[in-house]
Amino acid sequence: xxxxxxxxxxGLTPDASPPPPLKxxxxxxxxxxxxxxxxxxxITMPVHEHRVTALIGPSGCGKSTFLRCFNRMHDLYPGNRxxxxxxxxxxxxxxxxxxxxxxxxxxxxxxxxxxxNPFPKSIYENVAYGLRVRGVTNKNHLDDKVEESLRGxxxxxxxxxxxxxxxxxxSGGQQQRLCIARALAxxxxxxxxxxxxxxxxxxxxxSIEELISELxxxxxxxxxxxNMQQAARVSDYTAYMYLGELIEFDRTDTIFxxxxxxxxxDYITGRFG
Amino acid sequence: MESASALDAPVGATVPTVVSExxxxxxxxxxxxxxxxxxxxxxxxxxxxxTAGIVYILVKESLVFFSHVPLWQFLTDTxxxxxxxxxHYGISVLLSGTITSSAVALLVAIPLGTTIAIYLSEFAxxxxxxxxxxxxELLSGVPTIVYGYFALLFVTPLLQKLIPxxxxxxxxxxxxxxxxxxxxxxxxxxxxxxxxxPMALREGSFAMGATRLQTALKVVVPAxxxxxxxxxxxxxxxxxxxxxxxxxxxGMQPNLTFNxxxxxxxxxxxxxxxxxxxxxxxxxxxQTIFAAGLALLLLTLFFNLVGFWMxxxxxxxx
Numbered sequence: 159x160x161x162x163x164x165x166x167x168x169g170l171t172p173d174a175s176p177p178p179p180l181k182x183x184x185x186x187x188x189x190x191x192x193x194x195x196x197x198x199x200x201i202t203m204p205v206h207e208h209r210v211t212a213l214i215g216p217s218g219c220g221k222s223t224f225l226r227c228f229n230r231m232h233d234l235y236p237g238n239r240x241x242x243x244x245x246x247x248x249x250x251x252x253x254x255x256x257x258x259x260x261x262x263x264x265x266x267x268x269x270x271x272x273x274x275n276p277f278p279k280s281i282y283e284n285v286a287y288g289l290r291v292r293g294v295t296n297k298n299h300l301d302d303k304v305e306e307s308l309r310g311x312x313x314x315x316x317x318x319x320x321x322x323x324x325x326x327x328x329s330g331g332q333q334q335r336l337c338i339a340r341a342l343a344x345x346x347x348x349x350x351x352x353x354x355x356x357x358x359x360x361x362x363x364x365s366i367e368e369l370i371s372e373l374x375x376x377x378x379x380x381x382x383x384x385n386m387q388q389a390a391r392v393s394d395y396t397a398y399m400y401l402g403e404l405i406e407f408d409r410t411d412t413i414f415x416x417x418x419x420x421x422x423x424d425y426i427t428g429r430f431g
Numbered sequence: 432m433e434s435a436s437a438l439d440a441p442v443g444a445t446v447p448t449v450v451s452e453x454x455x456x457x458x459x460x461x462x463x464x465x466x467x468x469x470x471x472x473x474x475x476x477x478x479x480x481x482t483a484g485i486v487y488i489l490v491k492e493s494l495v496f497f498s499h500v501p502l503w504q505f506l507t508d509t510x511x512x513x514x515x516x517x518x519h520y521g522i523s524v525l526l527s528g529t530i531t532s533s534a535v536a537l538l539v540a541i542p543l544g545t546t547i548a549i550y551l552s553e554f555a556x557x558x559x560x561x562x563x564x565x566x567x568e569l570l571s572g573v574p575t576i577v578y579g580y581f582a583l584l585f586v587t588p589l590l591q592k593l594i595p596x597x598x599x600x601x602x603x604x605x606x607x608x609x610x611x612x613x614x615x616x617x618x619x620x621x622x623x624x625x626x627x628x629p630m631a632l633r634e635g636s637f638a639m640g641a642t643r644l645q646t647a648l649k650v651v652v653p654a655x656x657x658x659x660x661x662x663x664x665x666x667x668x669x670x671x672x673x674x675x676x677x678x679x680x681x682g683m684q685p686n687l688t689f690n691x692x693x694x695x696x697x698x699x700x701x702x703x704x705x706x707x708x709x710x711x712x713x714x715x716x717x718q719t720i721f722a723a724g725l726a727l728l729l730l731t732l733f734f735n736l737v738g739f740w741m742x743x744x745x746x747x748x749x
Contacts, residue, residue, distance in 0.1 A: 269638040288639040
């Protein structure tokens with residue numbers, strides 16, 4: 159409904175042009191949780207550079223699990239196991255390889271969560287966090303980065319007067335933009351969004367969506383969403399997942415207007431899910 | 432029998448019997464419920480009554496004491512000699528012993544307790560935690576008299592090897608052992624506070640490329656800070672009220688000092704000393720223990736309230 163103001167659907171823009179270069183691809187990726195549950199089954203999917211890729215599907219289909227493979231979030235909990243590979247271009251690193259440090263991965267692939275989760279610190283320190291844990295202490299550099307990131311997250315004008323206030327004093331939408339600024343501060347190559355607007359009101363949602371469309375100029379974006387209109391509004395590519403399988407992956411306009419698979423069409427048209 | 436009468440007698444006659452029977456059952460059930468309620472209330476009342484009784488006795492007897500010794504003298508005098516002919520009643524003498532020994536205890540308990548809490552909450556595997564936590568809690572089950580002898584007969588001789596001039600009774604050794612005694616409290620409450628920090632906050636930190644230690648120190652501890660502060664305050668309140676370790680290991684002579692290398696009496700140790708002695712009831716010397724007890728009660732009450740308030744604050748945060 160909100161998207162009707164911008165019906166162009168980001169996905170329609172690169173229609174005729176050849177597909178952009180790959181930023182990453184998952185190859186035969188399977189994932190097992192510690193309790194033995196196999197949440198992903200042999201997923202092979204490209205991620206195009208400077209494009210927004212949306213992951214859609216009914217609850218429990220594995221889309222969040224898939225997203226969290228890209229920054230090795232599953233390593234935080236014992237017993238989880240990956241199979242296959244997620245290759246990051248241009249250097250062809252397999253993010254899931256045993257000899258790749260998950261911390262290195264997270265320095266290249268940043269994440270914004272479902273619920274805004276600002277740290278119990280000032281707005282400034284929230285944004286500077288990623289740089290501080292990397293050992294940056296130069297005040298000028300930090301100042302510049304904090305301002306640049308807050309501008310990038312369209313939050314600068316609202317908070318520049320109160321950078322020393324606690325981040326949790328902001329409104330929900332502002333908190334989420336603060337979390338986006340935090341994720342941007344370290345210049346990640348890929349930005350993961352895990353249902354970033356599900357805890358926000360429609361106006362805050364619209365501003366985050368606008369921001370995502372803006373951000374893809376500087377970073378490759380993967381977004382999990384429950385909201386199909388949102389996928390249609392913000393993404394260039396869409397993957398439909400069901401029960402841990404990738405059912406269909408294509409340009410967003412193709413997925414929404416002439417999907418190749420019956421299951422996708424049923425889900426898109428609301429006959430299922 | 433009931434069903435038989437219902438069949439034989441006309442309908443109008445049976446209804447009252449059934450109703451009255453139901454009423455009777457309901458009545459006896461209500462009676463039982465009320466009796467149980469009264470019993471439970473009584474049980475709860477006993478503890479409230481005891482507390483009120485303690486406060487009443489302390490205040491009443493202290494008033495007797497303060498009718499002989501003016502309050503300002505109690506607060507400002509620098510000698511505590513209630514049993515001498517030239518009697519002085521300066522609570523600051525006993526208070527200095529309490530403060531010094533508690534400070535030593537906290538210097539031990541805060542770093543140790545916090546480190547243990549960080550380990551248990553952020554680093555230990557579930558298995559390690561399952562083993563470490565009960566062992567830690569076992570520490571708080573050790574009778575304090577055992578700690579007292581441990582301080583006097585093990586820690587003091589050990590310390591004397593480092594500091595040859597250390598007297599046999601001293602606040603340092605008692606304070607250190609008291610600190611060890613408080614560690615489980617500090618660690619356990621701090622750990623609860625840290626574990627109450629939502630996982631989402633940790634994930635946010637890890638997702639930024641932070642290590643476990645960075646996450647623990649830069650995100651989890653600041654988020655749990657009011658709970659951790661509450662743990663410290665409750666630790667203080669335990670230290671201030673601790674008796675046996677000090678009575679056994681710190682000596683019982685009143686001594687206005689903040690030097691942990693000296694022997695000194697604390698408020699609690701003094702009360703033990705007088706309560707055990709054969710002072711005639713009703714003498715001013717005897718009344719001192721109520722005034723000292725009241726001072727102690729107010730002190731621990733204050734710390735408990737602050738600790739309680741801080742714990743509640745962090746609970747509300749999420």
